[in-house]
Amino acid sequence: MTVSRRTALKVIGAASVAAVVPPSLDAAPVAPGDAASAGEAPKPKPWKPAFLTAAEVRTLRVLVDDIIPRDERSGSATEAGVIEFIDYNLAVPETDDRTRVQWRGGIRWLDAEATKRFANKYHLLATAQRHAILDDLAWPDRVKPEFRTGSAFFVRVRDMTAGGFFSSKMGHEDLRYMGGASGVWNGAPQEILDRLGVSYALMDTRPVTPK
Amino acid sequence: MSIIDFFFDTQGAMPEIEYDVCIVGSGAGGGMAAWALTRAGAKVVMLEAGPAWYASRDSTMLMPSYATMRRGRSTRTRPFGEHDACDGGWEIDGEPYTRAPGSSFDWWRARMLGGRTNHWGRISLRFGPRDFKVKSHDGLGDDWPISYDDVAPYYDRVDDLIGVFGSMEGRPNDPDGRFQPAPRPRGYELLVKKASDALGIPCIPSRLSILTKPLDGRAPCHYCGSCNRGCTVKANFSSPDVLIAPALATGRLTLVTEAMAREVTTGRDGLATGVAYIDKRSGEDRHVKARVVVLAASACETARILLNSRSSTHPQGIANQGGVVGRYLTDTTGTDVAGFIPAMVDLPPANETGVGGGHVYMPWWGDASSLGFPRGYHIEVWGGRGEPGYGFMGGIHRYPGAGGYGAKLKADYRRYWGATIGFSGRGEMVPNKDSFCELDPSVVDRYGIPVLRFHWKWGESELLQVKHMQETFRSLVAAMGGTVFSPMPTKEQGYGIAPGGRIIHELGCVRMGDDPQTSAVDVNCRAHDCRNVFVADGGSFVSQPDKNPTWTILALSWRTADFITAQRKQGAL
Numbered sequence: 001m002t003v004s005r006r007t008a009l010k011v012i013g014a015a016s017v018a019a020v021v022p023p024s025l026d027a028a029p030v031a032p033g034d035a036a037s038a039g040e041a042p043k044p045k046p047w048k049p050a051f052l053t054a055a056e057v058r059t060l061r062v063l064v065d066d067i068i069p070r071d072e073r074s075g076s077a078t079e080a081g082v083i084e085f086i087d088y089n090l091a092v093p094e095t096d097d098r099t100r101v102q103w104r105g106g107i108r109w110l111d112a113e114a115t116k117r118f119a120n121k122y123h124l125l126a127t128a129q130r131h132a133i134l135d136d137l138a139w140p141d142r143v144k145p146e147f148r149t150g151s152a153f154f155v156r157v158r159d160m161t162a163g164g165f166f167s168s169k170m171g172h173e174d175l176r177y178m179g180g181a182s183g184v185w186n187g188a189p190q191e192i193l194d195r196l197g198v199s200y201a202l203m204d205t206r207p208v209t210p211k
Numbered sequence: 212m213s214i215i216d217f218f219f220d221t222q223g224a225m226p227e228i229e230y231d232v233c234i235v236g237s238g239a240g241g242g243m244a245a246w247a248l249t250r251a252g253a254k255v256v257m258l259e260a261g262p263a264w265y266a267s268r269d270s271t272m273l274m275p276s277y278a279t280m281r282r283g284r285s286t287r288t289r290p291f292g293e294h295d296a297c298d299g300g301w302e303i304d305g306e307p308y309t310r311a312p313g314s315s316f317d318w319w320r321a322r323m324l325g326g327r328t329n330h331w332g333r334i335s336l337r338f339g340p341r342d343f344k345v346k347s348h349d350g351l352g353d354d355w356p357i358s359y360d361d362v363a364p365y366y367d368r369v370d371d372l373i374g375v376f377g378s379m380e381g382r383p384n385d386p387d388g389r390f391q392p393a394p395r396p397r398g399y400e401l402l403v404k405k406a407s408d409a410l411g412i413p414c415i416p417s418r419l420s421i422l423t424k425p426l427d428g429r430a431p432c433h434y435c436g437s438c439n440r441g442c443t444v445k446a447n448f449s450s451p452d453v454l455i456a457p458a459l460a461t462g463r464l465t466l467v468t469e470a471m472a473r474e475v476t477t478g479r480d481g482l483a484t485g486v487a488y489i490d491k492r493s494g495e496d497r498h499v500k501a502r503v504v505v506l507a508a509s510a511c512e513t514a515r516i517l518l519n520s521r522s523s524t525h526p527q528g529i530a531n532q533g534g535v536v537g538r539y540l541t542d543t544t545g546t547d548v549a550g551f552i553p554a555m556v557d558l559p560p561a562n563e564t565g566v567g568g569g570h571v572y573m574p575w576w577g578d579a580s581s582l583g584f585p586r587g588y589h590i591e592v593w594g595g596r597g598e599p600g601y602g603f604m605g606g607i608h609r610y611p612g613a614g615g616y617g618a619k620l621k622a623d624y625r626r627y628w629g630a631t632i633g634f635s636g637r638g639e640m641v642p643n644k645d646s647f648c649e650l651d652p653s654v655v656d657r658y659g660i661p662v663l664r665f666h667w668k669w670g671e672s673e674l675l676q677v678k679h680m681q682e683t684f685r686s687l688v689a690a691m692g693g694t695v696f697s698p699m700p701t702k703e704q705g706y707g708i709a710p711g712g713r714i715i716h717e718l719g720c721v722r723m724g725d726d727p728q729t730s731a732v733d734v735n736c737r738a739h740d741c742r743n744v745f746v747a748d749g750g751s752f753v754s755q756p757d758k759n760p761t762w763t764i765l766a767l768s769w770r771t772a773d774f775i776t777a778q779r780k781q782g783a784l
Contacts, residue, residue, distance in 0.1 A: 067616045088280040089601075094287065131617075138615045140608055158616070159605040162624055166599040167282035172275065175628055179564035180598045182273060182433040188398030189561050196554055198401035206380070207411045207576070 047084055050091035051100065056107050057083060062123040063110070064161045066130055074174035077165050085164035106153030113150060230256040230465070232775065233486050233501035235472045235516065238326025239761050240507030240748035240768040242450030242458075243369075247772035248505075249463040253779065256499050257455075258470040258488055260508075261322035264329065265451045266296060266441025273435055276600035283600035288322075292600075296441035296449070297330030298323040301712070305657035309664040316665035317712035318511060324468060325450040326509065327715065328761070332568045333438055333447050334591070335375045335420040336758035337366050337766075339384030345754050349585045351641045351672075355753040356725050356734045359386070365766035373448045373765070374426045377418035385574045385758075391423045394434075396570045397563045399555055399595050399632055406690035407573060412590075412683070417572045420448035420762075429453070436597075438567025447567065467499070473660050474520040475504050475744060481524035483743045489658045503743045503775055503784050506721075507768065510750040511540070511648055514720035515663050517731070517738075518650050530721060530738035530746075533728040537649045537663075539642040539719040541755040544588065544673045545709040546680050549633035550688030550695040551610055555595070556630045563595055575757055577679075584675040588638030588757045590683070596629030604628060609696050634687060636680030639757040642719060643670050646711070667711040678706040716760055721750030735774040736767060743784055747771050 049057055064077035064086075074080075090100055110133070114122040118129045125133075136147045137154040165171045193199055231253040234241045241257060248255050266272075271294045276283045283292045290300045299321035308318050321327045340359040346352055363386070369375075370389040377390035393416035396404065407414035421438060422431045429452075430444035438447045445452045458464040469491040476484045476498065485500040506513040514537045518528040530536055575587030604624055608614035613623040645668035650661045681699055688695050700707035724730025727739035736751045738744040747768040749760050778784040 068621050069617055071618055071621060085280060085282070089284065092281070092284075094285065134616050138620075140614075155606075155608070158607070158620075159602075162607065163282065163601055163603045163605070166603045166624060166628075167276045167601060169275070169277045171599055171603075172277065175596075175599060175625060176560035177596065177599060178560055178562040179596065180273070180275065180435055180437065181562065181564075182435055183562060185394055185432075185434040185565055187395035188401075188563060189559070191559055192398040192561055192563075193401070195558060196398050196402055198398065198405055200395060200401070202401050202404045202408070203396065203416075205408060206415075207408065207413055 049087045052083075052087045052090070056104070057087075058123050059107050059111060059121065060086065060157070062130070063157060064164075066134060067158050067161045068165050074170050077161050080165045080168040080170040082161050082164035082168075085168075086160050089160070102153065102156065106150075106156065109150055109153060227500065229485075229500040229502065230254050231501065231779070232256075232503045232505055233258065233499055234505045234507060234747070235486060236326060236507035236509065236512070236748060237324050237455060237466075238321070238328050238450055238507065238509070238748070239764045241505070242325065242328065242454035243765045243768035244505050244507060244747045244772045245458040245464055246454040247769050248775065249458045249461040251772070251776040251779075252463070253776070254463050254465075255458070256465045256467060256501065258472055258486060258499070259324050259326075259466065259468045260471045260491070261298060261324065261468065263451075263466070263468050264296070264298070264323040264325060265456070266325075266329070266449050267443050267445055267452050270296060270441035270443050272437050272440050272443050274440075276598050281601060283598075284602070291330070291439065294437070294440045295330065296439060297321050297327065299327075299330075306662075307654060307656060308662050309651045309654055311664055311666045314665055314667040315710050316667040317710055318663070318665065318717070319712060319715040320509065320512065324455065324466075328448065328450040329441060330439070330715070331759070331761060332591075333419040333421050334568065334572075334759040335373075335388075335418050335448075335762045336589075337386045337388060338362070338756050338758055338763050339386055341384045342754065342756035342758070345586075345756075349579060351585055353642075353722075353724070353753050356723055356730075361734075362763070362766050362770065365770045366762065368769060369762060369765045372427075373420055373453055374422045374424075374429070375418055375420045375762075376416070376423050378416040380415055382413075382574060388418065390418070391426075393417065394423060394432075394566055394570050397565055397595060398558075399552070399563075400569065400571045400592060402552065402554065402691050403592050403632060403687065404571060406687050409690050410683075410686055411576070412573050412687075413576050414571050414573050417569050419566060419568050421566045421568070422446045432566055434562075434565055436564035436567050470497070471658055471660070472508060472516050473658065474516060475506070475529055477520070477522050477524055477529070477741070479524070481522075481741060483529075483741055503745070503779075505745045505747050505771070505775070506750075507747040509748055510717045510720045510752075511537075511663055513746055513748055513750045514648060515650070515660075517721065517744075519661055525740065529741050529744055530731040532740050533726075533730065535722065535729060535731045537720050538644075538647045539722050539753075540647050540665075540667075540717060541640045541642050541719050541752075542711050543714040543716040543755060543757070543759075544638035544640055544669075544677055544680075545636060545714040546677045546700075546707040547633060547635045548681060548684035548688065548695055548697070548707075549594070549631055550691075550693040551627070552594075552630055552632050552688070552691050552693040553611075554692060555632075557626050558596075558629070564597075569593060582675075582679065584672045584679065586639035586641060586672065586676065586757065588636045588676060588680055590680075591635040591637060592632065593635070594629070594632035599628070606696075611694075632688070632691065632693065634680075634684040636677065636684070637714065637757055637759070638673070638676045638680065640673050640755050641670060642754070643668065648720060665711075669705065669708060669711070674702070674706055674708060677708040678702075681706055716749075716755065718749040718752040718755045718760055721746045722753050723751040724753065736771045737774070745771050745775065
């Protein structure tokens with residue numbers, strides 16, 4: 001074998017101590033504003049957005065769960081902490097103001113579109129109404145010209161939602177990601193080789209080398 | 212408490228003592244020189260511009276991406292992701308460089324113990340016999356004044372000391388080494404091998420300095436795939452854990468971190484007396500005395516120090532009587548293509564992480580006489596199911612039928628995750644007169660050290676070579692039944708060539724040769740005009756083969772250290 005289990009555990013232990021993980025991340029969803037309402041045992045401080053306004057959070061919470069809803073295999077985007085993830089990554093200095101404006105403005109665009117069509121803000125619409133809007137935005141390769149702006153915003157939110165969801169613990173488990181751990185490597189499982197139509201005998205051949 | 216712990220904080224104020232050797236830089240070149248010289252009994256002081264950093268102590272190996280809100284996203288000083296071991300980047304606060312009008316060149320600098328050995332992909336290739344004598348083959352550039360046979364014994368020693376895996380192939384210009392066993396390819400890498408066979412491209416096990424067997428108290432790889440974070444069990448090579456710690460253990464190495472070298476000081480006789488540096492902690496100017504100076508600060512930084520080492524005996528700087536320092540600057544050519552591979556959709560769950568790099572690669576196979584460009588490239592392979600992190604599967608709509616929202620979208624991500632293979636070309640650039648660095652006449656860094664100004668131009672040879680890369684990668688993706696994500700870049704887009712400096716293989720600037728008018732250092736990497744100043748990084752390289760330079764930097768540094776030791780024994784230094 002390779003690295004001892006004890007060493008690996010020690011490393012993992014040190015890592016989790018060193019990591020700054022907000023308590024809401026990957027835990028049960030903490031709705032901004034009502035986190036303290038449960039009023040049980042000592043609670044961590046309620047999450048406060050660093051960049052997004054309360055109104056923006058309301059819209060985004062509904063939008064990201066429309067993008068990645070809960071199903072039989074895993075929870076929804078908000079349950080995986082996607083809102084906190086988006087807010088954090090919009091606030092860090094590596095994100096430029098141009099990008100931030102596209103988020104702020106994009107949310108405004110969405111609410112304006114919702115009001116135009118259904119006389120209410122996006123998060124207050126019925127599911128079918130929201131889906132009617134998303135159907136016009138979610139396929140950038142065949143989007144109508146009048147929805148290009150909204151589609152660009154939607155793709156931006158979709159990318160960040162998927163990034164935040166699948167990089168969470170819930171997302172790793174959803175994908176059944178097994179890598180990144182300490183172990184042994186004896187080659188790919190036979191099942192995968194069969195599916196790919198390859199075998200290790202391929203490595204025995206060489207093309208004629210140039211002189 | 213280990214010997215390393217003991218030495219972590221032993222810098223501080225130093226008495227004005229004279230060292231046998233002062234080494235500037237702690238990466239592959241500096242670490243190797245320190246290891247060899249301290250073993251030979253020399254009293255060595257090492258100056259490093261950044262802080263101490265040991266992967267065995269400081270790495271975030273095995274930390275999952277979800278442990279932080281960034282999910283692995285880059286930071287300003289870690290452009291390759293927050294967990295990347297290497298602290299540095301193309302821009303460093305307070306340490307500018309400039310570009311001549313019309314030139315674009317990005318200069319990567321590491322600022323930490325171990326330098327870029329904390330960053331690289333551990334690709335550890337020997338240069339071949341032809342690589343040292345390229346001009347004799349195609350009339351371009353220059354031959355090295357040394358041959359493969361001069362370096363081969365040192366490649367062997369580096370293999371034995373540091374460890375590298377690979378396979379015996381008997382290829383004429385890709386010399387085999389003293390290899391540990393190579394890990395088996397991943398499943399999708401066998402698809403690449405199959406496609407390569409169909410196209411007549413050799414595809415062989417990679418050669419990486421990652422242990423697959425224990426070596427000198429270092430554990431073998433446990434296949435977590437995060438080599439770029441640094442390895443806490445020292446299974447891969449980095450200078451601090453593999454070279455500097457043993458050098459410190461001899462008791463003959465004094466390590467000075469946060470020490471920014473200003474210039475090599477010289478006496479009235481023109482010989483070096485030591486190195487002037489800035490202690491970044493206090494901001495004070497300091498000086499260390501040494502009988503021999505070894506510069507291993509990286510090719511361009513070493514050139515900068517030499518150019519700034521001006522005195523009445525060296526009015527143009529040290530090693531620069533021929534005006535060569537800064538000239539013959541090269542970087543590796545590079546371009547990438549990735550494709551969607553339908554055969555990889557919805558594979559059963561498995562841990563296919565492997566080592567922190569490709570398990571196969573393609574050495575150069577082409578015949579220059581029929582291609583229209585003179586020099587070759589190798590191909591690196593990547594893909595499969597990497598750790599989901601920041602930027603996971605951006606642009607899902609590029610996959611066939613994928614996109615939308617809701618339950619269908621969620622299923623698309625699951626199906627298509629990891630069904631991609633990418634290729635990166637890494638090719639040889641021919642040195643040209645338009646690509647060089649010099650001192651900027653008016654700009655200084657925060658320490659008052661004049662900075663470098665870069666001039667850069669790719670030649671037609673490089674552009675045609677990169678075009679060939681793009682076409683080859685597209686053929687490989689097609690041969691695997693896949694589709695590429697991006698259109699073929701046009702000639703106006705330089706066929707997708709990475710900007711100068713972006714592959715982070717700057718070499719040259721202080722090249723070796725027999726003639727002081729056309730070279731800066733001699734065959735032992737000693738300054739032609741200053742017999743106690745040596746270069747032990749990639750600065751001395753005469754050409755830039757398509758093989759990653761680290762293994763040759765190590766071999767040449769060890770060779771130079773042996774020369775210094777022999778000279779010291781004779782009383783000549």
